[in-house]
Amino acid sequence: xxxxxxxxxxxxxxxxxxxxxxxxxxxxxxxxxxxxxxxxxxxxxxxxxxxxxxxxxxxxxxxxxxxxxxxxxxxxxxxxxxxxxxxxxxxxxxxxxxxxxxxxxxxxxxxxxxxxxxxxxxxxxxxxxxxxxxxxxxxxxxxxxxxxxxxxxxxxxxxx
Amino acid sequence: xxxxxxxxxxxxxxxxxxxxxxxxxxxxxxxxxxxxxxxxxxxxxxxxxxxxxxxxxxxxxxxxxxxxxxxxxxxxxxxxxxxxxxxxxxxxxxxxxxxxxxxxxxxxxxxxxxxxxxxxxxxxxxxxxxxxxxxxxxxxxxxxxxxxxxxxxxxxxxxxxxxxxxxxxxxxxxxxxxxxxxxxxxxxxxxxxxxxxxxxxxxxxxxxxxxxxxxxxxxxxxxxxxxxxxxxxxxxxxxxxxxxxxxxxxxxxxxxxxxxxxxxxxxxxxxxxxxxxxxxxxxxxxxxxxxxxxxxxxxxxxxxxxxxxxxxxxxxxxxxxxxxxxxxxxxxxxxxxxxxxxxxxxxxxxxxxxxxxxxxxxxxxxxxxxxxxxxxxxxxxxxxxxxxxxxxxxxxxxxxxxxxxxxxxxxxxxx
Ligand SMILES: Cc1cc2nc3c(=O)[nH]c(=O)nc-3n(C[C@H](O)[C@H](O)[C@H](O)COP(=O)(O)O)c2cc1C
Ligand code: SF4
Ligand code: FES
Numbered sequence: 239x240x241x242x243x244x245x246x247x248x249x250x251x252x253x254x255x256x257x258x259x260x261x262x263x264x265x266x267x268x269x270x271x272x273x274x275x276x277x278x279x280x281x282x283x284x285x286x287x288x289x290x291x292x293x294x295x296x297x298x299x300x301x302x303x304x305x306x307x308x309x310x311x312x313x314x315x316x317x318x319x320x321x322x323x324x325x326x327x328x329x330x331x332x333x334x335x336x337x338x339x340x341x342x343x344x345x346x347x348x349x350x351x352x353x354x355x356x357x358x359x360x361x362x363x364x365x366x367x368x369x370x371x372x373x374x375x376x377x378x379x380x381x382x383x384x385x386x387x388x389x390x391x392x393x394x395x396x397x398x
Numbered sequence: 399x400x401x402x403x404x405x406x407x408x409x410x411x412x413x414x415x416x417x418x419x420x421x422x423x424x425x426x427x428x429x430x431x432x433x434x435x436x437x438x439x440x441x442x443x444x445x446x447x448x449x450x451x452x453x454x455x456x457x458x459x460x461x462x463x464x465x466x467x468x469x470x471x472x473x474x475x476x477x478x479x480x481x482x483x484x485x486x487x488x489x490x491x492x493x494x495x496x497x498x499x500x501x502x503x504x505x506x507x508x509x510x511x512x513x514x515x516x517x518x519x520x521x522x523x524x525x526x527x528x529x530x531x532x533x534x535x536x537x538x539x540x541x542x543x544x545x546x547x548x549x550x551x552x553x554x555x556x557x558x559x560x561x562x563x564x565x566x567x568x569x570x571x572x573x574x575x576x577x578x579x580x581x582x583x584x585x586x587x588x589x590x591x592x593x594x595x596x597x598x599x600x601x602x603x604x605x606x607x608x609x610x611x612x613x614x615x616x617x618x619x620x621x622x623x624x625x626x627x628x629x630x631x632x633x634x635x636x637x638x639x640x641x642x643x644x645x646x647x648x649x650x651x652x653x654x655x656x657x658x659x660x661x662x663x664x665x666x667x668x669x670x671x672x673x674x675x676x677x678x679x680x681x682x683x684x685x686x687x688x689x690x691x692x693x694x695x696x697x698x699x700x701x702x703x704x705x706x707x708x709x710x711x712x713x714x715x716x717x718x719x720x721x722x723x724x725x726x727x728x729x730x731x732x733x734x735x736x737x738x739x740x741x742x743x744x745x746x747x748x749x750x751x752x753x754x755x756x757x758x759x760x761x762x763x764x765x766x767x768x769x770x771x772x773x774x775x776x777x778x779x780x781x782x783x784x785x786x787x788x789x790x791x792x793x794x795x796x797x798x799x800x801x802x803x804x805x806x807x808x809x810x811x812x813x
Contacts, residue, residue: 265581304583305564323485325642362485366642
């Protein structure tokens with residue numbers, strides 16, 4: 239299977255490459271754009287990116303496998319990322335993580351069987367004065383209580 | 399500019415807009431620098447102000463700028479460090495969200511002083527939404543001719559590119575950040591050569607933290623003397639102190655450099671909640687060794703904290719209450735560094751993961767008394783023996799937790 243981004247994403251990608259003194263420097267933003275559209279970066283897309291930026295495919299793989307926010311396999315439609323660093327742990331993050339796992343019937347860092355929600359634990363989100371906190375598809379929430387977490391899940395269901 | 403206008407974080411929520419910033423006297427300092435000052439005078443004023451880097455290490459900003467060679471034709475770059483990954487730190491976020499134009503103005507002045515025409519702002523991936531606001535602010539500034547070609551009608555140009563990361567604490571280390579902007583794994587480079595000489599795309603590069611640069615407009619606008627009067631002679635200005643953990647009012651407090659830690663925690667942040675006593679305080683982000691309750695009278699400035707055996711770091715203060723077992727703090731710390739080690743050098747790669755395994759074992763009730771000495775030995779083996787400062791950043795706080803709370807940990811092991 240070969241990969242090609244949508245026309246809109248292709249245009250965005252070309253705009254991203256232009257300001258860099260070296261094309262290959264646009265690798266992170268380009269991968270971000272592809273992941274934003276496709277949910278992950280599959281091997282076909284890796285090959286496309288390598289050709290587009292004039293670099294060897296291994297360089298794309300090196301970068302993809304280094305940064306924690308890149309995905310090489312699809313995840314759920316929605317991603318919940320719960321912080322478990324110090325300030326959040328002091329404020330009860332482990333309890334919130336346990337509660338969400340129980341509610342969603344999934345293990346650590348898992349996706350619900352219907353593929354709707356991926357739950358992950360992450361390190362400090364830079365929102366420690368709102369501990370315990372989490373991000374849902376990049377949107378910050380906190381401080382989160384058990385009731386608050388349940389309400390957020392309800393809201394996600396309602397938006398299906 | 400009045401006292402209130404030069405705060406890093408304005409009180410009003412809509413203050414991030416261009417018009418609001420102009421009303422506060424914004425961009426006047428950049429105009430002054432670009433249209434009426436010689437570049438070397440800009441650097442001299444910043445040196446006089448005693449502005450020390452707010453990213454963690456506290457290196458004097460003006461001195462760093464003066465290291466950039468002013469001969470040769472290679473392009474020069476400015477990289478703004480908005481990676482803010484140090485646990486317990488949320489100050490750069492506040493500047494990006496509430497006062498992005500002050501950062502941009504600081505960048506214009508810095509770039510003019512050093513002779514830079516292209517700047518990158520490296521924003522951590524977790525702040526991708528915040529980066530959109532930054533793009534909006536950039537567009538506003540470009541539209542008015544405050545960025546781009548011929549700034550303020552002069553022949554000075556500056557192009558700014560926002561580069562969003564993808565999740566990796568180590569990319570906050572300045573040379574790892576350069577690798578990441580170049581589209582590679584964020585693995586730190588060996589120094590020397592220092593980035594001021596060989597940096598981004600092999601060219602001379604200045605790397606500064608967001609808060610450092612956001613202080614520049616007031617130094618040029620109000621003068622170095624005014625700036626040192628608000629802080630200390632060798633450590634000028636105010637600092638954004640973030641307080642989280644066991645306090646009544648977690649949040650960000652902008653106070654003079656040198657404000658005692660106890661005052662910040664007890665007066666500004668309201669002290670611990672009812673029925674809780676302070677057990678320990680992390681004074682400057684997770685990498686800063688913990689202080690005990692009897693060590694809190696220390697002034698919060700770079701030199702005083704170093705003398706107290708810790709560091710001011712990012713000024714992210716985390717208060718640990720007496721209900722939290724120290725082993726929990728140790729677990730979080732050990733896990734974090736084991737996870738974030740880039741793996742390039744052995745003492746850090748093996749040291750952090752070995753410490754993590756040992757701490758996990760203690761946490762699971764399988765610990766041995768000798769484990770505490772093992773952790774101390776591993777931490778000592780990392781100190782000063784790694785390619786980048788992350789080895790120390792991991793070893794020092796772990797060493798302090800074990801040596802300062804040994805009795806409690808011994809009880810945890812023998813239970
Ligand atoms: C492991 C590690 C992580 C770092 N993370 C950051 C960071 O997130 N933000 C930052 O500004 N500096 C960070 N630094 C410090 C930078 O290497 C560098 O000193 C700083 O950006 C220089 O800017 P300043 O002089 O204005 O502080 C980190 C350093 C290390 C060793
Ligand atoms: S000290 Fe750690 S983070 Fe720094 S280069 Fe070595 S392995 Fe990488
Ligand atoms: S520790 Fe959770 S956001 Fe910082």
